[in-house]
Amino acid sequence: MCVGTQIAEPTDVQVERAVDTLKLLADPTRLRILWALLHGEHAVGELAEHVGTPAPAVSQHLAKLRLAHLVQTRRDGNRIYYLADDDHVRKLAEVALFHAGAPGQDGRTA
Numbered sequence: 001m002c003v004g005t006q007i008a009e010p011t012d013v014q015v016e017r018a019v020d021t022l023k024l025l026a027d028p029t030r031l032r033i034l035w036a037l038l039h040g041e042h043a044v045g046e047l048a049e050h051v052g053t054p055a056p057a058v059s060q061h062l063a064k065l066r067l068a069h070l071v072q073t074r075r076d077g078n079r080i081y082y083l084a085d086d087d088h089v090r091k092l093a094e095v096a097l098f099h100a101g102a103p104g105q106d107g108r109t110a
Contacts, residue, residue, distance in 0.1 A: 021070070024070065025070075025093070029051060029057070029058075029061055030064070030065060031093065031096070031097070032050075032051040033047055033062065034065065034070060034071070034084060034089065035093055038084045038089070038090050038093060041074065041083040042081065042082060042083075043079050043080065043082070044058050044059050044082075066082075070084070070089050071083065071084055071085055071089075
């Protein structure tokens with residue numbers, strides 16, 4: 001337990017998984033892809049156009065995000081659509097992005 005609280009300390013495995021997830025999201029292209037997927041499902045070509053990155057590179061980023069369970073897929077015929085996995089992923093991306101843009105974070109005031 002943390003001193004003075006009722007919250008259990010995270011396990012080593014939990015800490016390592018969190019670090020791995022944060023490292024994945026430290027890539028600007030991956031964060032842009034994830035942000036787009038938070039607003040609806042998209043195929044690779046649509047995402048590539050949206051984030052301004054070639055489709056093969058987007059596909060590689062999506063594979064990494066999928067392995068980390070940050071995105072899920074849905075097949076429709078021969079097309080695969082991607083979508084952010086759950087509300088935890090949304091919260092993680094929102095907190096990271098909005099904390100970075102919070103007043104005072106870059107020396108500016110509101």
